[in-house]
Amino acid sequence: MKKGKKVISLVLSCALVVSMFTGCGSKKNNNNNTAEKTTTEATTEAKEDAADTATTETSGEKTKLRWAVWDIAATTYYQPLIDAYVAKNPNVEIEMVDLGSQDYMTALATQLAGNDTNLDVVCVKDIPGYTNLVSKNVLEPVDTTNLDLTQYGGITDQIKINDQIYALPFRSDFWVLFYNKDIFDAAGVDYPTNDMTFEQYDELARKVTKTDLGSEVYGAHYHTWRSAVQLFGILDGKNSIIGGNYDFLKSYYEMVLNEQKDGVCQDYATLKTSSLHYSGAFAQGNVAMMNMGSWFIPTLIEKIKSGEYTDIKNWGIVKYPHAEGVEPGSTLATITSLAVTSASKNKEVATDFMNFVCGAEGADVIAATGTFPAIKTDSVVSAIASMEGFPTDAESAEALKTANTYLEMPVSDKSAEIETILNDGHDYIMTETMTIDEGIAYMNEEVGKILK
Amino acid sequence: MVKTSQKSRINKVILYVVLIAITVLMLIPFIWMLSASLKYDKDVFTVPIKWIPENPKWDNYKVIWTKIPLLRFVLNTSKITLIVTALQLLTSSFAAYAFAKLEFKSKNALFLGYIATIAVPWQVYMVPQFIMMRSFGLNDTHLAIICLQAFSAFGVFMMRQFYQGIPDSLCEAARIDGMSEYKIYRKIMLPLSKPALSTLTIFTFVATWNDFLGPSIYLTTQNKKTLQIGLRMFIGQYSSEYGLIMAASVISLIPVLIVFLCLQKYFVEGVAATGIKG
């Protein structure tokens, strides 16, 4: 009797498991089909979908989109974007689903697992996450026939996978050099310029440094991210961060480690263990120059206005320093993009919303909040440069114009794996666990294994 | 006599010195939280620590209630925590009695099965579990969190261990008197296991109250979210409002401490206090 029961329960649970798995599998197959359909017969399907929306329109029912985002409370442009879209399309309703910033990509992957989700539009936070989602086949390929991709300044080419893009960028930040004018004034040194080589930058940092105990002034500040140091090396356009050979990093690590040794910048180990945020470091007023993304601009403006940042009221930005012979304005780009899920039941409307947010109209809405949209037209740049609280000098406005932008992490199916190795290598070198040569050898070897 | 009393006094002094040293070490994080909760974000992580903020930002304690729907989150969390704790206490102490005091078929196998699941990290079965729950229609419901938390192997395991400390002879005597097993559980085991039940209450309460990953995966609608998700809302992609996080953390600590202080008094009554011979 009891044995029977045991067997039955075992069989039952196994059946559950199997049905679950096959359920996922079979649904997946359907999805693969639809994915193929959309790529090959995109036009016919679009027509069908259009017909669908037409019927919903006549019946007066609202189409409800669910949009996965992070940090609703801290992000100023979500609601204006929705308002602007709904004003144009009154029969669409958009609900934001906040999955939190820290574990956003994990939460998103879980929500999309098993190809059954109630999310229609999703934000894609980073490139490795984008690659993962594409390999899972959960993102709808973007139909680019009616889109002007040139507006994105080449970024869309960098996110192509098998000649197809699966998301459109709506936000694109780039790295600049922030500096504290007061420190330069006090030291009687000229401000940094939009055209500096790394040697000039290093020299400038050393000039304003003071190592007096208790009242130190740091000429430079590097946040603990590997991007803050390693990516100096790719700005000449000759080297790739996923290429597998990292010998080109040596001179940059030498520069930063020497600065660290001479007290020009704060010690990496102390920064890392104290979890000091770069904004906190810069806001203390004893950092002369800091390389950071343009997302820091609205934060700075806002916090100075609110009276929190009292020690850096006179700040400015200049273009990233560059290697000898490279055009100034070459910098790193970080994009945030939007995608439609392949499991969405309202793909037509969702795509329309995505095109709106990532298009010129959306760009204006985003720029109005002080954030850099992916489409950087002259009007967008001047809108941000003329914001209240933005530095008034001409150099700072000029610094917003970029020449060549390189993604912090290029698209590759190995990019996430390579990223962990590069992080480890950066950590080893900066904590001086390994010498620069050892650290670079470590990265060469481990990344080589991944690329093999 | 004089000598021994002197000696015991010295012992007492040493005892209190040790206690105070431990107290200081244990209290530092809390003091840090308090101090950070009154600071601007830029001042939270400076080295060395400034324990007393120059101009305390009391505003943090006001802002947290308006910037996010904190009250709603507190209510949601309280609801989930109370239900989970009640279910957990009831079902685990019940099941643990069988594992500790009854002989039955495949007892050891079942028990090992229970413990074995504790050993599997949640991150591994999170996705299958989510797909299963969604197929039950439980995605984005509080019921999902309750179901996940209420039937933990941990509770059964812990209660079993405490029941094992209670002498078998007590149960045997009751059985000879003709008591049913249910009655033995209710009349003998439950009253004797107050310290263990208090412990389980505290642990379940703390675990559910502080649970973050589970709710963050299952609860996506804003007004269903919990306190811990709320805390993380102050952590942004590029900047985090640590002052607000710490203010909200201090608030969220209060119920936990109340529960602890209320229940710790049961750590003095046990078999020893009821005077039953082992």
Add this chain to the structure above:
Amino acid sequence: MTFDTRTNIMPIFGRILEIREGGGRPILAYDNMNNKELSVTDAKEKQEKLNALDAKMKQLQQRLMTEFNVWGLDSKKDKDKIKEKDKLLKEMKKTQKAIEKIKTGKLLSRDGKRNLVAYSFIAPNFIGFAVFTLVPVVCAFLLAFMSWDGNNPIQFVGLDNFKHLADDTRFIAALKNTVVYSVATVPFTLIAALGLAILLNKKIKGRAIFRAIGFFPYVASLIAVAAVWNNIFSPGAGIVNVLLTNLGVAKQNLPGWAADSQWAMFTVVSFSVWKSMGYYMVIYLAGLQGISAELYEAASLDGANAWQKFKNVTWPQLKPTTFFVIIMLTINCFKVYDQVYMLTQGGPGTSTLVLVYHIYQTAFVTSTDYGYASAISMVLFALVLFVTIIQFRGEKNYAND
């Protein structure tokens, strides 16, 4: 032992059926155990079955008496023989059960009833547990032999995932770190928790407050706890390094603690001990209440000092609690993730990379291979199971004492 079994068996040698004569021929069989009338054919069948069983039982009895000299067996020398004897005894028990079943005619034996009662105790928890935890865990087990990213069709890959483990350098580093971490953390936490519990079980003023404070680092926000620890051990201006400098340690010899591959693990371990000792203290406090005051009185009468009381009363009486604490501690140590993450992010490099962090990265960050992540967790699982079974053995020995 054997004697008991025999006396148990004895009463079954008897007839339960009597055939009543009606006018010289049997018309009715009467089952006098169950007060029930039976048809003759049924009765005969039953009787035959019973006879057969009785015969078997006798035979088994005979074997037991002749083949196994119950008194003369040495537990060490005659291991095989004892095993055989146990087998025989088991069979006897089974036969006895069968006989009882026919005799009483009841569907459930006494054992069955006992089982049912026990299952009724377990059911409310077990059903919820099985549905919401066990089934997904079984899924995870199966996934270890599959390749799955959560969306694309599942593929069966056999042992490939496990083969892949051998040349995954990050996995090997993580495994090593996890074992080192656990081996260091478990004993220290145990001792600290027990010491704290004994200390706070004394009748002292403000005991409730002290207990709550001991529990503090466990419930305080992890961000706060990690920040404090990293500040104390800050390589630049932390209290510890300032102290070391005053003690005459040269600046270049100062440890970098969490940012120093030599000391990072030490920092993490000491942090963990400090953070979780309050948690296990609570368990021990509850356990201490179960010890009868009389045992201490008796020990006092024998003139035992504090250490002897601890050794002879407290420690043995706390065995079930310690068993629980060790297993939970071990499991929690093997599963450590967020403490390490907050303190060192696994660094420098891979110096404090732990298994669950690696599992998480494999499943969600660097790749999306839930199958491989499951395979890694199977290694974790095997480790924990190994420790648990050893502990279990220990507990059983204790129970037999």
